[in-house]
Amino acid sequence: MKAMRKVAWRIALGTAGSAIAAYSARRAVARRANQIIEAEYFVTIRKPAYELRAMWNDFERLPVWMDDVEVAFDEGTRGTVVRGLIRYSAPMGRLSAVRSGLSGLDPGAQLKEHLRRFKQLAETGEIATNESPSARDKPKAEPGSHLKPMLDAAAAVKNVKKTNAKKRAAKKPAERNVP
Amino acid sequence: MKAVCWMGPKDVRCEDIPEPRIVNPRDAIVRVTATAICGSDLHLVNGYIPSMQSGDVLGHEFMGEIVEVGSSTTRVKVGDRVVVPFTIACGNCENCVNGRTSLCENTNPNAWMAEKLFGHSTSGLFGYSHMTGGYAGGQAEYVRVPHADVGCFKVPDTLTDEQVLFLTDIFPTGYMAAENCGIAPGDIVAVWGCGPVGQFAIRSAYMLGAEQVIAIDRVPARLEMARSQSDATVVLDYEEVDVLDELRSLTGGRGPDHCIDAVGLEAHGTGFMFAYDKVKQMLKLEQDRPYALRQAMIACRPGGTLSVPGVYGGFLDKMPFGAVMNKGLTLRTGQTHVHRYLEPLLARIDGGDIDPSFIVTHRGSLEDAPHLYDTFMEKREGCVKCVMTPNAD
Numbered sequence: 001m002k003a004m005r006k007v008a009w010r011i012a013l014g015t016a017g018s019a020i021a022a023y024s025a026r027r028a029v030a031r032r033a034n035q036i037i038e039a040e041y042f043v044t045i046r047k048p049a050y051e052l053r054a055m056w057n058d059f060e061r062l063p064v065w066m067d068d069v070e071v072a073f074d075e076g077t078r079g080t081v082v083r084g085l086i087r088y089s090a091p092m093g094r095l096s097a098v099r100s101g102l103s104g105l106d107p108g109a110q111l112k113e114h115l116r117r118f119k120q121l122a123e124t125g126e127i128a129t130n131e132s133p134s135a136r137d138k139p140k141a142e143p144g145s146h147l148k149p150m151l152d153a154a155a156a157v158k159n160v161k162k163t164n165a166k167k168r169a170a171k172k173p174a175e176r177n178v179p
Numbered sequence: 180m181k182a183v184c185w186m187g188p189k190d191v192r193c194e195d196i197p198e199p200r201i202v203n204p205r206d207a208i209v210r211v212t213a214t215a216i217c218g219s220d221l222h223l224v225n226g227y228i229p230s231m232q233s234g235d236v237l238g239h240e241f242m243g244e245i246v247e248v249g250s251s252t253t254r255v256k257v258g259d260r261v262v263v264p265f266t267i268a269c270g271n272c273e274n275c276v277n278g279r280t281s282l283c284e285n286t287n288p289n290a291w292m293a294e295k296l297f298g299h300s301t302s303g304l305f306g307y308s309h310m311t312g313g314y315a316g317g318q319a320e321y322v323r324v325p326h327a328d329v330g331c332f333k334v335p336d337t338l339t340d341e342q343v344l345f346l347t348d349i350f351p352t353g354y355m356a357a358e359n360c361g362i363a364p365g366d367i368v369a370v371w372g373c374g375p376v377g378q379f380a381i382r383s384a385y386m387l388g389a390e391q392v393i394a395i396d397r398v399p400a401r402l403e404m405a406r407s408q409s410d411a412t413v414v415l416d417y418e419e420v421d422v423l424d425e426l427r428s429l430t431g432g433r434g435p436d437h438c439i440d441a442v443g444l445e446a447h448g449t450g451f452m453f454a455y456d457k458v459k460q461m462l463k464l465e466q467d468r469p470y471a472l473r474q475a476m477i478a479c480r481p482g483g484t485l486s487v488p489g490v491y492g493g494f495l496d497k498m499p500f501g502a503v504m505n506k507g508l509t510l511r512t513g514q515t516h517v518h519r520y521l522e523p524l525l526a527r528i529d530g531g532d533i534d535p536s537f538i539v540t541h542r543g544s545l546e547d548a549p550h551l552y553d554t555f556m557e558k559r560e561g562c563v564k565c566v567m568t569p570n571a572d
Contacts, residue, residue, distance in 0.1 A: 046273060078273065113291065120285045123271040124326070125251065126203040128288045128303065132315035132323050135184040135194040136234035 039108030040085040043115045047122050049073040049080045059118055069111060082118070086111045181569065182236045182319035183548040188226030191237065193546045199315060199323035204251035207327030209263060213340035214241035214317045216548075216565045217265075217348060218374050219443070219490045221556055223308065227444055227460075227467070228492050230292055230310040239265035239305040240347045241317025242340060243570075245331065254328040261331040263324055264517030265348045267303040267314065270329035281514035286325065287312045296493065301514055318545065320569045332521050335529060341536035341566060342528055345375070350535050351520035353379025353441070354386075356488035359511035360437035362387045369393040369426060369435035369478060371471040373401035373414075375538050375564050376488055377441035381409040382533060384439075393429060395422055395471075397447065400540075400561030408537050418449060426478045434480035443489030446470035452497070465496045476502045487512035541565040 045052060052073050070085040088107040117127050184194045199208060217240055222228050242262040245255055255261065268280035275283050283302035287293060290300035292310040303325070306316015315322065324330050334343045353376045360368060368384040370377050373396035381392045391412040394405035405411040415425050426435055447453065448470035459465035472487065476499050479485055485508050503510060527533055540563045543551050551565040 044273070046271065046276075109291070116290060119272075120269075124205070124269045124285050126205060128286050128312075128325065129202055130288050130303070130309075130313040130315075131202045132199050132236070133180075133182070133197040134232075134234040134236055134315060135182070135186065135192075135196050136232070 035089050036087055037089070037106075037108065038085065038087050039106075039111070040083060041108070041112045041115055043082050043084075043119050044079045045082055045119045045122050046079040049075040052080050052082060052122060055122055056118065059121070082115060084111050084115050180320035181545045182315070183238060183545055183567075185223060185231055185235045185237050186233050189224060191224055191549050191552045193548050194234075196236070196319075198321050201247055201249045202323065203325060204249040205326045205328065206249040207245050207252060207255055207324045207331060208247040209241070209243045209261065209317075209322050209324050209331070210246045211241050211243040211317055211320060211322060211569045212260075213243070213344050214238050214319075214567050214569065215344055215347075215349075216240075216318070216551060216555055216567070218376065218555075219307070220552075222444060222490060222492070224552060224556065225445065228308045228310075229296075230289075230308045230313075232309060232313075235306070235308075235313070236315040236319050237306045238316035238318030239307055240344060240349070241305075241322060242334070242344050242347065243322075245327070246321070248327060252327050255331045255333075259331065259333050260336065262334055262343050262346050262521070263305075263317070263322075263330055263332075264351075264521060265305055265307075266301075266514060266517050267305065267312065267325055268329050268518055269326050275329070275518075278516055278519040280329075280516045280518040282516075289313055304514070318548065318567060318569075320545070329518065332525070334525065338528060339536065340568075341539055342534055343525065344566065345379070345535040345538070346517075346521050346524055346528075348515065348517065349375045349538075350379050350524055351517045352376050352488050352515040353381075354383040354520055354524060355513075355515050356380045356439050356441065356486045357383035357387050357389075359486040360384070360387075360439065360484045361509075362389050362437060364388045365390045366436040367391045367393065367430050368437045368439065369395065369475070370405075370411075370439045370441055371395045371446075371475055372441035372443075372489065373398070373405040373409075373411075374441065377401075377439075378404060378409045378538055378563070379535070380439050380441050380488065381405060381411050384437075385410065386527075386532070389437075391429075393426065393435065398558050401558075401563060404538070404563060422474060423478055430480070434478055434483065436480050437484045437486060438475035438479045440472045440475050440485070440487045440489045442471035444468055444491050446472070446489075448474075456496070459496060465494065467491050467493060467495050469495045469498065473497070473499055476500075476508065479506065479508055481506040482508075484509045484511065488515070538564040539566050543567055544571065545569050 068087045072083045074081045086107055120127050180198045181193055182196050184192055186192050220237055245257055245259045266281040267286040268275050268283040269285040272284040281302050286303035287300045289309050293300035303312030303314055305314050357380050366389050368389045370380050373394050384392050394411035394414045395417055396402050397416055397418045402414040406414050415422055444467035446468050453470050456468040460468050540561055545567055554562045555565050
């Protein structure tokens with residue numbers, strides 16, 4: 001029975017296999033200690049370290065939650081390796097880290113995007129954008145609209161959470177106040 | 180402006196949409212004079228490439244005239260007549276500097292999507308799903324071209340649009356497929372798929388010293404083109420003959436020295452394995468239908484080369500990888516580093532070695548797109564390549 005359940009899970013997860021695989025690879029560098037998640041990312045940029053250090057200070061202001069980010073610049077033969085390390089707490093522990101990891105919205109993933117844009121700016125002088133017309137009801141894309149799929153995924157997760165909360169409330173009204 | 184848009188699987192329409200504008204300082208706007216439908220566009224239309232959004236502008240083979248440039252462009256000017264590689268490259272990252280422009284590290288704003296599927300991202304591509312950047316494509320009257328100094332190549336006025344248009348993708352793609360084989364004089368090359376990339380792979384294999392090229396397909400018009408235009412030594416209709424048997428007897432039992440899969444993820448075939456792939460793909464248990472690739476692995480001479488210009492999207496099932504390992508095959512593949520090949524191949528066209536316009540069978544306007552896509556998809560009327568002319572005077 002247990003084996004059968006395992007097989008069923010494998011099939012169910014088959015289509016999402018890629019996301020799961022990528023998740024585990026990324027999480028390999030994340031460690032958890034007392035609900036604190038630590039994630040580190042590396043990016044190699046073809047610029048000397050002193051230029052990057054100066055640029056980083058001028059780079060778009062880090063979001064408030066990113067105050068616990070460490071950045072190191074290590075110049076080598078193939079460019080400067082920029083290492084970003086972030087520590088953040090996951091309110092619901094490991095499970096919420098898994099969930100937000102899949103939707104690409106956890107602070108670690110955002111730090112990764114930040115580093116990616118930093119590389120684009122340092123190497124090309126601009127940040128890549130796909131702003132261009134389409135037949136959707138959008139005469140022109142707003143800045144940052146390429147993040148929409150990410151935000152949509154987050155909204156979907158929120159909706160599921162709300163629905164589940166409602167279901168739980170409807171199911172066991174009496175039990176909810178039991179300490 | 181008019182643009183050919185993907186509205187959903189098997190739903191292509193010519194829509195009126197806003198014109199693009201300069202966003203970044205290295206951008207240019209190109210007024211499109213000719214644009215083609217690529218076989219890989221059919222994978223999008225059939226819904227096999229993930230992350231398309233309704234309304235996306237299709238097309239990655241286009242050329243035209245520069246009508247506006249951003250403040251940081253230095254090499255290209257308004258009025259230049261240019262062809263534009265389908266891969267978007269920055270020219271500054273390590274991969275670009277080393278000529279691997281289809282692996283540019285800075286041009287995919289949705290790199291995180293590709294990383295989830297592939298581990299790393301490729302470059303941005305025009306009109307080819309959001310996973311590869313979500314850039315609007317070239318089957319439109321105007322296109323925004325990022326990093327225009329790197330991505331716009333001037334072409335001489337003595338050559339027609341149809342002679343140079345295929346420098347944007349399929350000619351370099353066929354050429355890189357042949358180059359990846361490492362052909363030595365006297366070698367025998369087998370090419371699966373006689374669509375446009377297959378035709379250019381055959382021609383390129385000869386340019387690089389192949390003695391014989393064996394072409395495999397099932398569509399009579401394509402086999403005929405391979406024989407009469409591309410000069411294939413032998414053409415095999417896989418619905419008529421056993422391809423593996425024929426290849427053995429044509430190569431003294433050795434197998435072809437190099438096998439090129441110019442088919443990709445929507446291969447057709449015969450027998451049980453084809454039915455197996457078709458059913459699994461329909462049930463979404465398999466993304467790709469790698470019939471031709473499997474056959475190429477089995478056919479190839481021990482120690483030979485397997486070159487894969489055909490597009491694959493994700494997970495392949497029942498691959499005889501044991502054949503690849505045990506026979507010591509070399510596997511070469513990738514999206515085409517168009518920037519690396521464009522100028523040398525332009526020189527060959529200009530010098531009269533090849534006139535790529537031989538593959539064009541159908542022509543029309545952007546409004547004709549739904550009909551042209553359908554004709555190309557069903558391979559009706561001997562359709563091999565469709566060219567559309569926006570802004571036709």
